[in-house]
Amino acid sequence: MLLLSFQISFFQFACAQPDRWQQHVKYNMDINMDVSTNRFSGKQKLEYTNNSPDTLYRVFYHLFWNAFQPNSMMDEHSRSWGKVTNGKNPGWDPRVADRILNLKPEEIGYQKIISLKMNGVVQPYKVQETILEVDLTKPILPKSTVTFDMEFEAQVPIQIRRSGRDNPQTQVRYSMSQWYPKLCEYDYEGWHASPYVSSEFYGVWGDFDVKISIDKNYILGASGYLQNPNQVGYGYEAEGAKVTRPAGDKLSWHFVAPQVHDFVWAADPAYKHVSKKIRNDLTIHLLYKSTNAPDADWLKILDIAPRALAFMEKTFGPYPYKQYSFIHGGDGGMEYPMATLLKEPAGWVHEWMHSWYQGMMGTNEIKYPWMDEGFAQYATARVWAHINNDTVPASIFKKEYESYFKLVKSNMHEPLVTNGDHFSSFNSYQYSSYFKGAVFLSQLGYIVGDATLDRILLEYYKDWKFKHPNPNDFIRVAEKVSRIELGWYQDFWINSIKTVDYSIDSLWEEGGKSNIRLRMVGKMPMPIDVLMQFKDGSKVLAYIPQYSMFGSKRPEDKGINRQEFEPWKWTQSTYIFRVDRKLTDLKVIEIDPTQRMADVNRANNKLELNW
Ligand SMILES: [Zn+2]
Known part of the structure; x- marks a missing residue:
């Protein structure tokens, strides 16, 4: 009966939906690419709906590629990371290093605004490196839609970071x-006019309609559904269809991507394109070159994808789009x-999992990189465990825990709440966001079951999904589902660098009963599972909730007798x-x-007794 009433109440709160407003965009872009100069011109029509209760007097756009110019913030930031040493190596991302400083004019990236109008009226604007600031001639009222018309030109940088051309590998x-002028997000926190320094992205939900005209020998992969597959061909055409390309040197590719x-x-004349319909309403596209990885490794993705997806959808929620590339x-x-860009096949599960953690649960990656990288890392470990039939938590997340322990021992440990651009080194950002972020979830499994x-x-x-959750939003969901208070977990694990260390302090007998004293050595409290094995082969799991939980996890292993004790005040x-033995x-x-x-010293966790 207890179980039944628990389930009923679970489904009752499950219906609650967050009512936070969010802005909406509708992009229409016409791109004309010149592969001989690596430049393109673009026309962008952007319908912007202000769903906020605020009147907007200005708007901001990202101009990401202006980061790939000597002395940009990205360049200076990377070189300053280079001065921080982690052992022998400079603390920068080796892909960026000091390469931006040495770019020649034809190698830099840029996005230049030629003209900008709102509802047909010319707008004054200021380019501040990677941010375009527009002081509107007329404010955008709450619950209204305006149309921006922009003309721009861009030069594709040599591949430095995330985007670019001609990566030698x-x-x-x-x-x-990040190739087009992209409107910054405005949300309950205001504008997120974040310059492109090192970390990732945050964007406005909406729809994209993109036409790309490019040398007809190039093959494209992209977000979005190709609208003219039988004009394009290259493996996109319908089965048995005759491909009829228009005359001329160029081919126009028309894509539509809804709710992204x-x-x-990406484009290359030597891409091999293989696609696979893995269920009626989902096609996986694979576009690769036979350069830095064997073809067989790429093709293996298509073999494993159906099995991976079944687990992903069951565990993390349905994949709602009809395509992934x-x-x-x-x-x-x-x-x-x-879609994802992959240098080599190995990271395909991690990148695909980002379709959930950032793709659908659109967290602000600049402010909370652990919510997309850590969650994707955690999910990836679980997907591979499923594929490899591994069911032991200690082995599934071995790399994540070991990396977190390494982070704690280093001088790189900073609170997870740190803005992605503000970590002291690239390693600090990586170990924190990916590994400490992943342990956040697996350790939550320990706390709530x-x-x-x-x-x-x-x-x-x-x-x-299709919203912008923040850390507290996730914690609230976890609290409602588990009926355990978790604000303390956020305070310690996310907002501080305090660590967990418990030890077995001493044991003694009194009146035929065993007394066991545990010690909290670390500064972060946790609920405690203590497994006792007796000489007769029986086992008892002592469970001590952490006081601030105001609740307890349900027994996880029905095969073991669990004894719950009073909460431990931190x-x-x-x-x-005491146990009756x-x-x-x-x-x-x-x-x-x-x-x-994540006990940072497991050496004091276990006692084997030979009486
Ligand atoms: Zn990632």
Whole structure:
């Protein structure tokens, strides 16, 4: 009966939907690419709907490619990271290093605004490197839509970071990410006019209609559905269709991407294009070159994708688009809606998982990089565990925990709440966002129970897909589903660098009962699982909730007798519990036998007794 009433109440709150307003964009772009100069001209019509209660007197656009110019903020920031040493190596991202400083005029990137109008009226604007500031001649009223018409020109930079041309490793000609003037997001926190310094993105939800005219020998992969496949061909044509390309040197590719917050494309004349319909309403496209990885490794993606997707959808929520493209390009792996750029095949699961964590749950990656990188890292480990039939948490997240422990021991540990551009070094950003971010979730499974965590992940998807969740939004979902208070977990794990360390302090017998004293050595409190194995082969799991939880996780392993004790107040450094067994019956006692708690010193967690 208890179980039944719990389930009913779970479904009652599950219907609550957040009512936060969000802006809307509708882009129409016409791009004319010249592959001999690596430049293109663009016409952009942008319908912008202000759903906020505020009157907007100005707007901002990102001009990302202006970062690829000597002495830009990205250049200066990277060189300053280079002065921070982590052991022997400079603390910069080696892909960026000091390369921007040495770019020649034909190698730099730029986005130049030729003209800008709002509702047909010329607008004054100021280019501040990677941000375009527009002081509107007339404000945009709440609940109204305006149309911006922009003409711009751009030069594709040599591949430095995320976008660019002619990466010598992949030999891909064009990796076209962050390639158009993109309106900054305005939300309940105001404008996010974040300059392009190092970290990732945040964008306005909306629809894209993009026409790209390019040398007809080039093959494209992109976000969005190709509207003229039988004119284009190159493997996009309908089965058995005759491809009829228009006359001339160029071919126009027309893509439409609905309900996304960005649009990426890539182009190369030597792409091999293979596609696979993995279910009636979903086609996977693979575009790769036979350069820095064997073809077989690329093609393996299509073999494993159906199995991976089934697990992803069951665990993290349905994939709602009809297409996903794995595109060879970029300089590592970088996620965009409905597509990714991959330098090599290895990162395909991680990038695809970003379709959930940032693609659909559109967190602000600049402010909360751990919410997309950490969540994607966690999910990737689970997807691979599913593919490889691994069910042991300690082995599934081994790399994530070990990397987090390495971070703690280094001088790089900074609070996860740090803005992505403000970490002291590239390694600090990476280890924090990816690994400490991933451990956030697996350790949450320890606190609330893994089965409850799975329900939290699906509820998070249900409430926050196609929106902009922040850390507190996730915590709220977790609290509602688990019925455990979790503000303390956010305070310690996200907002501080305090660490967890518990030890077995001492054992003694009194009146035929065993007394066990545990010690909180670290500064971050946690609920405690203590497994006791007795000489007769029986086991007891002592469970001590953390006081601030005001709740407890449900027993996870029905095969083990669990005894729940009074909560441990985190102001107390020791805690004593008693079990109704003689001390000499005890064989092994171990704190957190599943190793999901990120205890920075596990050496003092286990005692094996030989009486
Ligand atoms: Zn990632």
